[in-house]
Amino acid sequence: MVSVTEQYDLFPYPERDPADERHRLIAGSPSHPLEMDHFLWSGHRDWSKPLRALFAGGGTGDGLIQLATLLQSADRPYEITYVDLSRAARRIAEARAEMRGLTGISFVTGSLLEAGSLGVFDYIDCCGVLHHLPDPAAGFAALRDALAEGGGMGFMVYAPYGRSGVYPLQEAFNSLFSGLPPEERLKRGREVLGRLSDGHPFRTNPNLGDHLQSDAGFYDLLLHGQDRSFSVSELLAVMDDTGWDLVSFTTPALYDLARFASVPEGMPVETQWALAEKLNGAIRTHVGYAVCKGGPRRPASGRDLSSVPHLKGVKPGPLAQAVANGRALPVVQGALRTEITLPAGAATIIAAIDGRRSLAEVAQAARVDPIAFGAVWSRLEAALVPWGLLLYSGLSR
Numbered sequence: 001m002v003s004v005t006e007q008y009d010l011f012p013y014p015e016r017d018p019a020d021e022r023h024r025l026i027a028g029s030p031s032h033p034l035e036m037d038h039f040l041w042s043g044h045r046d047w048s049k050p051l052r053a054l055f056a057g058g059g060t061g062d063g064l065i066q067l068a069t070l071l072q073s074a075d076r077p078y079e080i081t082y083v084d085l086s087r088a089a090r091r092i093a094e095a096r097a098e099m100r101g102l103t104g105i106s107f108v109t110g111s112l113l114e115a116g117s118l119g120v121f122d123y124i125d126c127c128g129v130l131h132h133l134p135d136p137a138a139g140f141a142a143l144r145d146a147l148a149e150g151g152g153m154g155f156m157v158y159a160p161y162g163r164s165g166v167y168p169l170q171e172a173f174n175s176l177f178s179g180l181p182p183e184e185r186l187k188r189g190r191e192v193l194g195r196l197s198d199g200h201p202f203r204t205n206p207n208l209g210d211h212l213q214s215d216a217g218f219y220d221l222l223l224h225g226q227d228r229s230f231s232v233s234e235l236l237a238v239m240d241d242t243g244w245d246l247v248s249f250t251t252p253a254l255y256d257l258a259r260f261a262s263v264p265e266g267m268p269v270e271t272q273w274a275l276a277e278k279l280n281g282a283i284r285t286h287v288g289y290a291v292c293k294g295g296p297r298r299p300a301s302g303r304d305l306s307s308v309p310h311l312k313g314v315k316p317g318p319l320a321q322a323v324a325n326g327r328a329l330p331v332v333q334g335a336l337r338t339e340i341t342l343p344a345g346a347a348t349i350i351a352a353i354d355g356r357r358s359l360a361e362v363a364q365a366a367r368v369d370p371i372a373f374g375a376v377w378s379r380l381e382a383a384l385v386p387w388g389l390l391l392y393s394g395l396s397r
Contacts (some may be wrong), residue, residue: 002182004132004226008059008086010182011216016060018095029250029287030154031055031063031125033070034310034393039247039289040123040152043300043307043392050077054121056112056143057129058082061093063154067125068102074395081118083108112139115146122148127156128285132226140242144292152247152291158229161277162284162334165202167229169193169222177223185223186215193222206335207284232274235286240293248299249273249288251333253386254280282335300392302381305360307392309353314389320351331387340383346376355396 029035037045051071055064064082071078084090087109094107108118112129124143133139136157143153160167173192177185193211196203210217230238232255239246249255257263257272260279277283291297300307311319319329324347328339342350352365363373384390 002185002223002225005085007182007219007224008084009088011219012060012086012089012092013216013220014060014062015214015216016062016092016096018092018099021065021096021099025066025069026062027066028062029388030127030156030289031067031123032312033067033074033076033395034312034391035250035388036123036152036154036289037393037395038300038391039250040291040297042297043304044394047074047076047395050079051123052119052121052148053078053080053123053125054115054118054143054146055080055082055084056115056124056126056139057132058084058089058093058125059086059128060089061096063125063127064093064105065096065100065102068097068105069100072102076395078104080105081108081121082106083110083112083115083118085109085111113142115142118146120148120151121146122151124151124153125155126153127287128158130155131158131228131230132224134226136228136230137238137242140238140244144243147292149292150295152289152297153244154287154289156285156287157235158227159277159283159286160229160231161280162205162207162282163229164205164207164281165200166208166221167227169202170224170227173223174225182219182223186219189218189223207282230286232270232277232286236270239290243293244290245293245296247289247291247297249286251287251386251388254283254333254336256386280336284334299385301385302359302377302392305363306358308356308358308394308397309362310355310391310393311350311353311384312389312391316350316353320347323347323350329389331389333387340387340389342383343376343379345372346380349373349376349380 037043058064068080082093082105090107090109097105124147126143130136130139173189177188210221255273255276257276260276263272323342328341331338331340348366349362349368352362357365363370381390
């Protein structure tokens, strides 16, 4: 069998060219500072204090580059440690950081299972790694031991239903190509994939595309020798066993059972999430934020008028114009497409959001009296927060 380290040394993933840092920043979840603040610190982290962050299995560096770039642009102090088993992936991440002139990053070749030896951290990113460990629970536990009091983790693990068709192919390919070198496995895998029937679950799954992007994407998706997925129930169970509490998924709307069916009275929210995952059927990954068990925290909300709202993925001006003209906001989440209708009276409020004004200051700038503002804002929040489009953070204050 090709080891995980061998695979990522030969096919660093995701495939990245450091030269591309000259003209684009790859942004996403987790590890966007606005999102981190919203979910982990109720939107009120003191960003004048250095953020100690660990990228556990940092790969070619997407999350690392995003966080360091945004904090450096906001002139906020940070100390970041990157650790990964793959020297090839590390070299790419280092080159990307150098291309952007990022400082304050320590690069380590090693295992996330040794995270506790690297220090204690206010924030840990573990994206796309835990599901590749021989014992994922050991990874969750090791990261828990490296978390500072009051800190939190952003994570991504694979989900089963949106990856329909992947695991039968992985099993077949690993049996067929046992003992072959990685390059030959890749060649033969592509040949076999081309012979699949149109009715194969992999062929009919519109949620998958890594195999079309690069050799690294194909190998990671279909030829990986150590890969498992977690249903919502399985994820919550391993987190509970290893000392974690889930704060929230980054897009709660995807796990909202009420979008699909009437929710039975008294049904636990965890059961609702698990059923919604099955009814959704298109969730490829679970992305969320977690904290140490026993220290419950809730995401930020507009109940605190000192909170600073941010729109993520949409610009206030164009959105305000669209709302004023009665147009709905299209939302695309993978294969899922929906529309959000916002109240027409929200246009002036949306236009006043600049990432620096608090809610109280937004109301003043929009010239809306407090009672009317509260009514409209509660509707805005209810519509946008579940889709990850509205976050609270004082990062830019």
